[in-house]
Amino acid sequence: xxxxxxxxxxxxxxxxxxxxxxxxxxxxxxxxxxxANLVILPRDWAFDFLLFCxxxxxxxxxxxxTEPGEPELKTVAPGSDLRTDLPAYRVWQNGExxxxxxxxxxxxxxxxxxxxxxxxxxxxxxxxxxxVPVRHIEQNVNVPMYRTNIACNPAGKFGGPLVVSMRPLTPxxxxxxxxxxxxFPRAHGAPVHFGDPSTIxxxxxxxxxxxxxxxxxxDEVPVFWACGVTPQAAxxxxxxxxxxxxxxxHMFLTDIKDVDLEGE
Amino acid sequence: xxxxxxxxxxxxxxxxxxxxxxxxxxxxxxxxxxxANLVILPRDWAFDFLLFCxxxxxxxxxxxxTEPGEPELKTVAPGSDLRTDLPAYRVWQNGExxxxxxxxxxxxxxxxxxxxxxxxxxxxxxxxxxxVPVRHIEQNVNVPMYRTNIACNPAGKFGGPLVVSMRPLTPxxxxxxxxxxxxFPRAHGAPVHFGDPSTIxxxxxxxxxxxxxxxxxxDEVPVFWACGVTPQAAxxxxxxxxxxxxxxxHMFLTDIKDVDLEGE
Numbered sequence: 001x002x003x004x005x006x007x008x009x010x011x012x013x014x015x016x017x018x019x020x021x022x023x024x025x026x027x028x029x030x031x032x033x034x035x036a037n038l039v040i041l042p043r044d045w046a047f048d049f050l051l052f053c054x055x056x057x058x059x060x061x062x063x064x065x066t067e068p069g070e071p072e073l074k075t076v077a078p079g080s081d082l083r084t085d086l087p088a089y090r091v092w093q094n095g096e097x098x099x100x101x102x103x104x105x106x107x108x109x110x111x112x113x114x115x116x117x118x119x120x121x122x123x124x125x126x127x128x129x130x131x132v133p134v135r136h137i138e139q140n141v142n143v144p145m146y147r148t149n150i151a152c153n154p155a156g157k158f159g160g161p162l163v164v165s166m167r168p169l170t171p172x173x174x175x176x177x178x179x180x181x182x183x184f185p186r187a188h189g190a191p192v193h194f195g196d197p198s199t200i201x202x203x204x205x206x207x208x209x210x211x212x213x214x215x216x217x218x219d220e221v222p223v224f225w226a227c228g229v230t231p232q233a234a235x236x237x238x239x240x241x242x243x244x245x246x247x248x249x250h251m252f253l254t255d256i257k258d259v260d261l262e263g264e
Numbered sequence: 265x266x267x268x269x270x271x272x273x274x275x276x277x278x279x280x281x282x283x284x285x286x287x288x289x290x291x292x293x294x295x296x297x298x299x300a301n302l303v304i305l306p307r308d309w310a311f312d313f314l315l316f317c318x319x320x321x322x323x324x325x326x327x328x329x330t331e332p333g334e335p336e337l338k339t340v341a342p343g344s345d346l347r348t349d350l351p352a353y354r355v356w357q358n359g360e361x362x363x364x365x366x367x368x369x370x371x372x373x374x375x376x377x378x379x380x381x382x383x384x385x386x387x388x389x390x391x392x393x394x395x396v397p398v399r400h401i402e403q404n405v406n407v408p409m410y411r412t413n414i415a416c417n418p419a420g421k422f423g424g425p426l427v428v429s430m431r432p433l434t435p436x437x438x439x440x441x442x443x444x445x446x447x448f449p450r451a452h453g454a455p456v457h458f459g460d461p462s463t464i465x466x467x468x469x470x471x472x473x474x475x476x477x478x479x480x481x482x483d484e485v486p487v488f489w490a491c492g493v494t495p496q497a498a499x500x501x502x503x504x505x506x507x508x509x510x511x512x513x514h515m516f517l518t519d520i521k522d523v524d525l526e527g528e
Contacts, residue, residue: 043311046311047307047310047311047314050311050314050315050318051314051329051331054314054318054326054329055328055329055339062318065315065318065319067315067419067420075319075417153339155331156331182527185449263446
């Protein structure tokens with residue numbers, strides 16, 4: 001099934017999730033379609049989180065936000081149902097992870113607001129298309145991610161550190177990657193740092209806080225991008241009584257294409 | 265005073281407003297500093313309006329949003345006081361304009377959220393610096409603005425038409441202006457249309473809905489940009505019980521520079 005879904009549409013992947021046929025990670029599925037991070041919060045926490053995203057657009061580039069109680073993403077995925085259309089979810093209570101279900105119908109409430117946030121897969125596809133290598137894809141592992149000493153701009157109770165992902169590149173590839181990623185501000189945009197990891201508070205580049213370590217070759221520097229795990233760190237910081245997110249790597253597939261996110 | 269303020273800082277202009285020395289329009293003041301549109305709403309209307317801005321980034325590019333009750337713009341104008349630092353305001357009740365005061369201290373409440381939105385002056389300065397002419401500045405009149413038949417993406421009760429501003433240019437200037445304005449997504453960005461005004465529902469280009477008509481020469485086409493009057497049209501559409509905005513042309517001066525808005 002996963003193999004069939006590589007050349008499927010975003011809608012095909014959502015239907016597979018809805019039917020219970022897909023419960024595994026989504027990298028490589030529906031190639032060319034935008035994949036997204038998901039955060040669901042009660043209405044009375046939604047303003048502060050929307051403000052947090054507005055103030056931190058590099059880690060939290062919003063693709064769409066629903067009205068309270070609306071489970072369909074009418075703009076980027078008409079006909080979708082956010083309660084069933086992801087392979088796996090995380091349910092949070094008071095900032096603690098309490099369950100990782102495959103659907104969230106029983107948790108749904110009329111006051112829930114859903115935030116759909118751009119994802120690095122979009123710019124990784126653009127890098128690969130331009131022959132800029134992506135090491136964790138070559139090594140078939142998860143991208144390495146690190147908590148930094150860069151504080152996000154707080155909003156209400158939301159705050160915490162910027163989380164970054166890392167891909168090693170040669171200097172000329174760094175230039176090319178900066179040009180390419182600058183075209184995708186709604187998929188984390190240009191890198192936030194490259195070179196010495198300690199400058200941004202990373203003690204050991206070989207021990208990521210999330211994901212897997214990857215090889216950094218002698219002619220390469222580590223390059224750091226704002227990461228979509230940042231909003232989950234902000235949730236753990238704010239400790240809202242109730243929240244739902246996607247399970248990392250198990251993203252929401254939209255109907256829009258990576259190329260649609262180019263430019264403004 | 266206005267002449268002295270041409271080469272002043274944004275903070276100088278705010279202090280002049282606060283002291284009651286400046287009650288006139290701000291175009292041309294504190295050249296190089298970002299000027300901004302202002303919308304103030306009660307907390308219980310703020311989520312929907314923030315969502316409206318998120319869904320309509322070309323007419324409503326957010327520069328900053330305050331916490332409820334906070335009159336200082338800590339990010340873009342530390343030390344500012346939104347209650348006194350604009351030359352003139354508009355007070356709205358149920359979508360109707362009820363007063364145009366020079367300060368709003370008596371209206372201030374602990375639940376008010378302020379939205380500071382990018383303004384076309386930023387890209388006009390960049391156009392002029394690149395020798396792209398701006399007709400209404402040449403003619404020393406207000407920019408012509410039009411209500412279009414393009415609907416904004418609604419959010420809660422907020423909706424209504426996209427309002428555009430118009431500047432006539434030759435085709436080669438249109439290309440140059442598109443390149444320049446694309447660099448300023450937080451100041452309305454690239455044009456939304458050029459050429460036939462009827463395509464976007466404008467009946468008579470010589471009769472703008474707001475501002476003044478300007479000359480369009482034989483070798484020029486009208487070029488249309490998303491306009492910061494759009495959020496005021498959205499307020500009239502949503503009819504919140506209470507709102508405050510700047511008086512058109514009487515903008516809020518920030519401490520950030522136009523060049524700071526370049527790129528992402």
